[in-house]
Amino acid sequence: MSDRDLALYRKMQLIRRAEEKIQERYSENEMKTPVHLCIGQEAVVVGVLDALSPEDQVLGTYRSHGIYLARTNDPRSFFAEIYGRSSAHARGRAGSMHLASPAHGFLGTSAVVGTTIPLALGAAFANQRRKNGRTAAAIFGDGAIDEGVFWESLNYACLARLPVLFVCEDNGLAIHSPAEERHGYDSIEAIVERFRCHVARSDSTDPAVLSDLTREAISKQRETGQPAFLHFRCYRYVEHVGIAEDFDAGYRTRASFEEWKKRDPIQLVRRRLLEGGVERKTVDQIDQEIERELESAIALAKKAPFPPASDLEKDVFA
């Protein structure tokens, strides 16, 4: 149990600290890319990806630093991309909002809500044809379920029995609009359950719980051929885009944050590790390693060259 928790802790802490580094340095104005931080939401991505195998494909959104780091474990490439350097996977073209690493099965992201969901269907269609047993997961926010393409994709995946995992990472907000101001219904699960689809829901901030639910969904999917929809609630600690808190903006309260903060995913797993007998220095050592890795990644990124002007017109076509 503690080994699994240590791995989950490490991944979440890597994501949290990487984003806190962005917060610390953003005002230097060297990361010239809008950032959508997932601080507070780490358990969902880390939990879901823990249940997937490395060969399974993942699609994300513009808030996908977490997927990138959890999947690649490569903060060097991550910061190179954020700093717009040629050493990054996409050579600075992607920035924060279009992160991907197809070599790691992280096929793509998009800055337009809901837009990557059907790509998971395409990956799943290819998996189905190849009978390779892989799952394709689309991870999206709750704003995406307001989009027609979510319903189109859900319908088709259920019709064609595609091995797709729909993961709604629900932080309760589409930018600044809460669900109750956007939904003409009370329960998304109640609706999705009417499709030929498995449904699970959780408010947990424990990545192990979310990982188990995801595993269960995948095994049901494999047994029945029906896709699965996972509705995992979470809380975004900072503003929609940018690095700051915005509890004074009026669309949510600091009290709601304080409630969720009591169940902060990283603190939750850390406490469980220590209570389960893992030595504090073991956990601290993980923190220190992450610290060194991130500082080194940032230093390397800042030293890396920018792409040359000749890069501009490359790769429009194959």
Place this chain on the structure above:
Amino acid sequence: MTRTLSFRDALNEAIVQEMDRDPNVFVFGLDVPDHKRIFGSTKGLVERFGKERCFGTPLSEEAMTGMALGAAISGLRPIHVHIRVDFLLLAMNQLLNMVSNFRYLSGGTLEVPLVIRAIIGRGWGQGAQHSKSLQSVFAHVPGLKVVMPTTPNDAKGLLISAIRDDNPVVFLEHRWLYDVSGEVTCGEDGIPLSKTNVLRRGKDATVVATSWMNVEALKAAEILSREGVEVEVVDPRTIAPLDDGPIIESCARTGHCVVADYDWSFCGFGAELAARIMEKCWGKLRSPVSRVGFAHVPCPTTRCLESEFYPNAVTIIRVIEKKLGLKEMDLSGESFYTWESRFRGPF
């Protein structure tokens, strides 16, 4: 081997050949395997390749386009079919936000071998939402190839190349061309994209035409030829990326150019052509580049207004006469294409 084929059979042959050759190719879209088979262009596919490689879809254009992208980056080669280009507008988010830039944003690591076939068309009261062509809209966005075949030979040869291309290709097929037959000479390797083709040689004026307008331009050239005016008809065939070499060469030689684009002229592909010809043939033009296109209104349904909406061979003849300072010919004895003679609808 040279054979005479209809445009629809030429398309069908290209798809059959490529599906035979490459098991990763599949065809899908609304009503692709129904009894009408996309005006016959997908006939025999489901019988030959099965439902796994030829299937219909719900009316979910955005999701299906996204699925095609997902399949393409996973190593398959989808052909997604829209029976009207107007329906493709429902997928513009995928097309312009995702499909077109996916490779670029991947740092050049991903390939997107995706063909989007869309039928364009006119006539017999198709009205405002079944009559667009939109090539300039697609061509405006970097990362999409846009192909508009005119002849059956090009239909086959260019579709083969589009399927083999590792980039997204929007393939626009004019409904009226489906009934046109012609010699098909292209071999198994198809005809390369981005190669402009001269359909008729001439020394007095150049008409650069797209899709159906080539049929009108050839008719205009035939009639003018009887008056001793030799018109060169140039078909770009691929709108983007454009091979403008033969266009520039022709216009510089004849000194007179009419751009007959099958679309609205305003902000259209014809404007792009006119600009390039002006930039590259400056000093060699003997008259300003003229544009022929749709009236700048939504397409009306009633026949009398629809006839006004579309330019035709007569429009081209009159423009050329004016450029060359000729008297207007008497065209009363000429027989022009009418859809009463060839196309009775309803679709």
